Amino acid sequence: MAAKNTLRTWARLMRTYAKMDALYFLRDTRICLLYMFSDSVVSISGVFGMLLLAGRLGQSTGFSQNELYFLAACALLVNGLYDLFFMNNNAGAPSRIIGRGQLDHALIQPVPLPLHFITNGFAPASGCGTLLCGVAFSLWAAARLPGGVWLVAKALPLLVLSVGILFAWVYGVSALAFWAPYAAEEIAPDVTALFSSLAAYPLEVLGRFAQFFLCGLLPVGAMAWLPTSVLLGKAAPGPSIGLLAATAAASGLVAATIFRKGLNHYAKVSCPRYTGFGR
Amino acid sequence: METKPATSVALLRLRQAVATAGICARQTLAGGLTQSLGTNLARLARLFVFCLLWKGLARAGADLGGMQEGALLTYTLVSFAFRPQLDIVSPATASLWEGSVIGRYTRPMPVYISYIAETVGRWWLPFFALFALPALLAAPLFGVSPLPQSAAAGGLFLCSLVLSIVIGFALDLIFAALAMFLKNAMWMATRIREAVYNLLSGALIPFALMPAPVGGLLGLLPFGSVASAPLSIYVGAQNAPQLLLLQLFWAVVLWPAAHLAYKKAEERMVSYGG
Numbered sequence: 001m002a003a004k005n006t007l008r009t010w011a012r013l014m015r016t017y018a019k020m021d022a023l024y025f026l027r028d029t030r031i032c033l034l035y036m037f038s039d040s041v042v043s044i045s046g047v048f049g050m051l052l053l054a055g056r057l058g059q060s061t062g063f064s065q066n067e068l069y070f071l072a073a074c075a076l077l078v079n080g081l082y083d084l085f086f087m088n089n090n091a092g093a094p095s096r097i098i099g100r101g102q103l104d105h106a107l108i109q110p111v112p113l114p115l116h117f118i119t120n121g122f123a124p125a126s127g128c129g130t131l132l133c134g135v136a137f138s139l140w141a142a143a144r145l146p147g148g149v150w151l152v153a154k155a156l157p158l159l160v161l162s163v164g165i166l167f168a169w170v171y172g173v174s175a176l177a178f179w180a181p182y183a184a185e186e187i188a189p190d191v192t193a194l195f196s197s198l199a200a201y202p203l204e205v206l207g208r209f210a211q212f213f214l215c216g217l218l219p220v221g222a223m224a225w226l227p228t229s230v231l232l233g234k235a236a237p238g239p240s241i242g243l244l245a246a247t248a249a250a251s252g253l254v255a256a257t258i259f260r261k262g263l264n265h266y267a268k269v270s271c272p273r274y275t276g277f278g279r
Numbered sequence: 280m281e282t283k284p285a286t287s288v289a290l291l292r293l294r295q296a297v298a299t300a301g302i303c304a305r306q307t308l309a310g311g312l313t314q315s316l317g318t319n320l321a322r323l324a325r326l327f328v329f330c331l332l333w334k335g336l337a338r339a340g341a342d343l344g345g346m347q348e349g350a351l352l353t354y355t356l357v358s359f360a361f362r363p364q365l366d367i368v369s370p371a372t373a374s375l376w377e378g379s380v381i382g383r384y385t386r387p388m389p390v391y392i393s394y395i396a397e398t399v400g401r402w403w404l405p406f407f408a409l410f411a412l413p414a415l416l417a418a419p420l421f422g423v424s425p426l427p428q429s430a431a432a433g434g435l436f437l438c439s440l441v442l443s444i445v446i447g448f449a450l451d452l453i454f455a456a457l458a459m460f461l462k463n464a465m466w467m468a469t470r471i472r473e474a475v476y477n478l479l480s481g482a483l484i485p486f487a488l489m490p491a492p493v494g495g496l497l498g499l500l501p502f503g504s505v506a507s508a509p510l511s512i513y514v515g516a517q518n519a520p521q522l523l524l525l526q527l528f529w530a531v532v533l534w535p536a537a538h539l540a541y542k543k544a545e546e547r548m549v550s551y552g553g
Contacts, residue, residue, distance in 0.1 A: 034461075034467055035466075035467055038467040038470040038471050038474070039470065041470075041471060041474040042470050042471075042473055042474040042477075044474070045473075045474040045475075045477040045478045046477065048477070048478055049477075049483060049484040052484065052488075052489045052490065052493060053484065053488055053489070055490055056341075056342050056344065056488060056489070056490065057336060057341045057342070060336065060339045060340050060341035060342070061336065061339065061341065062339075173317070176317060183315070183316065183317065184317050186318070187317040187318065187321070190317065190318050190321040190322075191321060193321070193325075194321045194324055194325055197325060197483075198325065198328050198329075201332050203332075203335075205332070205335030205336050205338070205339040205341075206331060206332070206335045207335075210331055210335075214328065214331075218324060218328075220328060
């Protein structure tokens, strides 16, 4: 019953935030389209390097040129999904909310905090630019591979796990802003930049230990490389999907623990952000 | 009416700039060294992974466009260590949406000098002390040489870096003018600038690794002169004189253009901030 109520609340909130985003789009369509364009350009620029390198590096990476395109497209899809669900209200950059002393705005909402965070960033209108580019690019890239465009559909469940890992890392690291509001206010964009700038590179050329490190401990390889390797038959599906799921679960658990500790700290000291240097 | 000699005005401006830079550096570091610890750790992680990838690719026999593994790693290291100089971001645009831009117009110094001094104080000095210097010193432990290809390359790099900074400030003013023009979409100007820099500068991926026509074309653009030129010279590019001449050309062309664009946009400046 509780789960059903939570699901109903989730759907209601998603509908509300979707409506608010659509209203923003309709109120100032020109500016909104410009923002969508600039967001798309920024995301594409993150994977563009890989596209330029694909021709030259080719087989030495363990991936063919077309497979490298698909890898870059999957990285773009992960960015697009993250933007779609967490772009608005700084939901994708919670260190700003915490560091600026705005968490109270979330705490006074009559919904549980996790539910608030996973819904209030939903931007189906203004946040879909990168995703549309990612879908178009991935369909184009997949069509050049033996699996065809169905590869994109197969990729989605794995990429949702990748988005979950990114979300967990952003929230876990952003929790530092509870203790250092001024210092850590802008740390969330650093984390997303770290992941998105490295997501499109093939890790095939690295040793086993480095691959494990970059898929488990600093999971930039779990963003696109690991899911793509599974889909293209370059990695054993069982262990690879297991590693992806385990990384997602561990990242979520660690992030939740750190965030909870941060909230406990916040309950005692609040956010002294706007006193001299946050002290 | 008595006018001050040019040298005393220049000295006054220098003193003002040094004082402003000092205030900004102290402001940035006033919260302690932890202030930028997270950002620097993320930066370090990126540098580390990039070096791992380049090493892996070189050892897998990838075609690196004629660059040696060592040169590629040094290129990447220096690109990270000199990022604030190779990607000039002054407070010109940020102060517009913060609403603090008016403060620059009340100071007894030209607004450009204020921007430059703030950039040096707020970002260059703390970045150098807390990231660049430790990274350059620690790099040999990870098999990455922080040294230029030769003493001459080091000297030419310094000349190129100065020109790169001059071009960078001009581009920054042009983007600030664009931000003024876009009014409440000024955040977009910074996003587009970030994308353009990532795509066109060659800071992350050397032009040598790109397909030859693309790399050649990008090398001729001003963004290529900002990052790729000094970095290529550092690792021993054979065409250093041409690169320096091209940088000089862009510096001479872009500064008057930036001044004109900024003055024109200044008339439309609206900044509420908060």
